[in-house]
Amino acid sequence: MESAKEVVEALQTLASKKYEEVYIRFFKTAPGEYGEGDRFLGIRVPQVREIAKEAQSLSLSEIQKLVNSPLHEVRECGFFILVLQFKKLLKKSRQNESSLREILYFYLKNARHANNWDLVDLSVYHIIGEWLMLPFDTEEKKHEMMDHLAQSDNLWEQRMSIVATATPIRHSEFSWIWKYATIQLSHSHDLMHKAVGWMLREMGKKSPLDLVTFLELHHQEMHRTTLRYAIERMPEQERKMWLNKKNEK
Numbered sequence: 249m250e251s252a253k254e255v256v257e258a259l260q261t262l263a264s265k266k267y268e269e270v271y272i273r274f275f276k277t278a279p280g281e282y283g284e285g286d287r288f289l290g291i292r293v294p295q296v297r298e299i300a301k302e303a304q305s306l307s308l309s310e311i312q313k314l315v316n317s318p319l320h321e322v323r324e325c326g327f328f329i330l331v332l333q334f335k336k337l338l339k340k341s342r343q344n345e346s347s348l349r350e351i352l353y354f355y356l357k358n359a360r361h362a363n364n365w366d367l368v369d370l371s372v373y374h375i376i377g378e379w380l381m382l383p384f385d386t387e388e389k390k391h392e393m394m395d396h397l398a399q400s401d402n403l404w405e406q407r408m409s410i411v412a413t414a415t416p417i418r419h420s421e422f423s424w425i426w427k428y429a430t431i432q433l434s435h436s437h438d439l440m441h442k443a444v445g446w447m448l449r450e451m452g453k454k455s456p457l458d459l460v461t462f463l464e465l466h467h468q469e470m471h472r473t474t475l476r477y478a479i480e481r482m483p484e485q486e487r488k489m490w491l492n493k494k495n496e497k
Contacts, residue, residue, distance in 0.1 A: 249303040252313035258299050259321055264290035271320070275364055282403065282439065283364050291321045293366075300328035304336070308354050315361040323361055327371040330355055334375050345384050352379050356393070359405050365439055372408045377415025380424060394424070398431050403439065406432065410443045417450045422458050425451050429462070433470050444470070445477025452481065467494055 249255055268290030275283040306314075306329055314326030334351050337344050355375045362368050376397075380390055398409035410432055413425040429444050452459030459478065467475060467490060475494055479487045 249299075249306070250310075252306070252310040255299060255303045255306070255310075255314060255325055256317070256319075256322055258302070259289060259291060259296070259319075259325060262289070262291045262295050262299075266290065267292065275320070275366070282437075286320050286364060287318050289319055289321045293324075296321050296325050297328055300325050300332060304329050304332040308350070311354075312358070315358045320364065320367075323363075324367055324370070327362060327367055331371050331374040334378065338378060348379070348382070349384065351375065359397070359408060360402055362408075363404050365404075365407060365443075368404050368407045369411055372412045373414040376408060376412040380412065380416055381419055381421070391427075394428065398428055403437060406435065406440060407443050410440070410447055413447050414450060417447065417454060420454050422451055422455065426458075426462065430466065433466060433474070438473060441471040441473040442477055445474040445480075448474070448478035449480055452478065463490060 249258065268288045271288040271290060272286075275286060275288075277283040277286045277288075303325070311326045311329055314329070315323050317323050317326070330351055334348065337348050337351070352375060355371070362371060376393070379385075380394075385393075394409050394412065397405045397412075400406055409428045410425075413428055416422070416424045425447050429448055432440055432444050435441065435444070448459060448462060451462070463475075463478065470478075472491075472494060475490060479490050482490070
């Protein structure tokens with residue numbers, strides 16, 4: 249596939265009214281909900297991935313047409329293609345700075361088109377997260393990029409600042425999750441409570457001591473959902489202990 253038009257046509261052949269109705273409810277598209285107004289074709293994720301693989305050589309100008317789409321799965325396919333291109337460049341040569349940077353900036357420019365939690369989660373740690381671990385840019389520059397996301401007025405950019413830390417966590421680099429989990433602890437949205445707890449749990453898999461230290465410092469100020477997600481893999485007795493400490497005044 250060489251054009252966005254071909255990608256959209258291929259996706260449309262897979263549309264399912266049954267799944268469309270499921271996704272409309274699942275991704276909270278009613279008025280006032282976080283996915284308000286989003287439209288779906290009703291295509292399962294593995295099917296979208298297959299189309300993305302067939303279209304992974306698309307130019308950024310054609311990918312732009314995909315991520316601009318009002319259709320969820322079309323945007324999803326665009327972000328999948330970006331991830332595939334970024335991964336291919338990393339595998340080919342981690343020193344291919346200009347091409348990697350081009351995709352990074354394109355992704356940042358279009359961050360608000362990743363306007364649901366699945367679009368963020370399928371892409372951000374593969375691109376921004378990987379960038380944090382590359383020998384390009386100063387630490388100050390990387391923090392500026394992450395701060396911009398964390399301090400945004402957009403929920404999806406805020407979520408990016410948390411989920412991007414999954415890649416450093418995988419490499420046992422915890423400074424990113426410590427900083428951005430702390431920043432987002434007071435966030436009001438349930439999707440952020442879950443994301444922060446999820447990343448803290450991932451840190452706990454690599455370093456139980458770091459998780460316990462973080463909880464000792466912050467358990468009282470974090471939302472109960474965040475705490476529940478963070479301690480999910482702990483033994484039952486330890487989980488109960490943290491939940492009881494949360495209730496203490």
